[in-house]
Amino acid sequence: MPHVFVTGGLGYVASHTTLVLLEHGHSVVMLDNLSNSFERVYDHMKKIAGDKADGMKFVKGDMRDAPLMDRLFAEEHFDAVIHFAGSKAVGESVERPLEYYANNFCGAVALLEAMRKHKCTNLVFSSSCTVYGMVEKTPITEEFPLAAASPYGRTKLFQEEMYRDVAAADPSWRMLLLRYFNPVGAHPSGDLGEHPLGVPNNLMPYLHQVALGQREFLRVFGGDYPTPDGTAIRDYIHVMDLAEGHVAAVKLLLQDAQLGCKAVNLGGCGWCVRFGSALLCAA
Numbered sequence: 001m002p003h004v005f006v007t008g009g010l011g012y013v014a015s016h017t018t019l020v021l022l023e024h025g026h027s028v029v030m031l032d033n034l035s036n037s038f039e040r041v042y043d044h045m046k047k048i049a050g051d052k053a054d055g056m057k058f059v060k061g062d063m064r065d066a067p068l069m070d071r072l073f074a075e076e077h078f079d080a081v082i083h084f085a086g087s088k089a090v091g092e093s094v095e096r097p098l099e100y101y102a103n104n105f106c107g108a109v110a111l112l113e114a115m116r117k118h119k120c121t122n123l124v125f126s127s128s129c130t131v132y133g134m135v136e137k138t139p140i141t142e143e144f145p146l147a148a149a150s151p152y153g154r155t156k157l158f159q160e161e162m163y164r165d166v167a168a169a170d171p172s173w174r175m176l177l178l179r180y181f182n183p184v185g186a187h188p189s190g191d192l193g194e195h196p197l198g199v200p201n202n203l204m205p206y207l208h209q210v211a212l213g214q215r216e217f218l219r220v221f222g223g224d225y226p227t228p229d230g231t232a233i234r235d236y237i238h239v240m241d242l243a244e245g246h247v248a249a250v251k252l253l254l255q256d257a258q259l260g261c262k263a264v265n266l267g268g269c270g271w272c273v274r275f276g277s278a279l280l281c282a283a
Helices: 012-024 038-056 067-074 088-096 095-118 152-168 203-209 239-255 275-280
Strands: 003-007 027-032 057-059 080-083 122-126 174-179 182-184 233-238 261-263 268-271
Touching: 003 012, 003 067, 003 275, 012 027, 012 038, 012 122, 012 239, 027 038, 027 067, 027 268, 067 095, 067 122, 080 095, 088 095, 088 152, 122 239, 152 174, 152 261, 174 239, 182 239, 233 239
Parallel strands: 003 027, 003 080, 027 057, 080 122, 122 174, 174 261, 182 233
Antiparallel strands: 233 268
């Protein structure tokens, strides 16, 4: 049974991915410093997992804590790592770039150092399509040029470049870089979903708060795009589909010894913001 280390484990996508890992027979250790998540998420996860809950464990901590990372890797003997942890608000990254580079990039360096020391060389990186910057045409393919347009995007892009360099220097590393735009939705049980700290930076949790009466209305910015309703088109992907994609990536890492480092886009069909919001409200 593969044993997987999940960073940022109580976050939105990571928590759903952990549950899918359990369904596929993996055991999981989650690390989270709770900077943008709630410890009670773990209680919801245990409820959903049922008799599989014994296959997962939560550890409160930070990847940059070298003694903690050394202890976890020494004790757990991980087969693979899925790296989600990191700050992810574009606007905040413009205001606080040093914090983003320290948390996202330096945290990734610390993770790789622990993995190398303990000979765990299988990594799935939860990247972002923000590494493509402002594209002029769609659909976006993995061959598009990389040109991140914000400090957040550059922390993702710089990590990708580091992973490519590491894999090129040592062929024992196997890495998949998963790029995607806008995760939405919740676990089918209804007991787990997206619940960020503070004011949401993503459309869907903001819309949910409007529906619950916690906010007065939803602002949709831009109404003159060349789209059916004039609003921007966004590539939304259901969080459960995204979780399955991460688990499939782990499976491929463990099967293909010659994989090297590869980037893969995960996405679907685009939706106009106003139309998609209306559909969710109707549902």
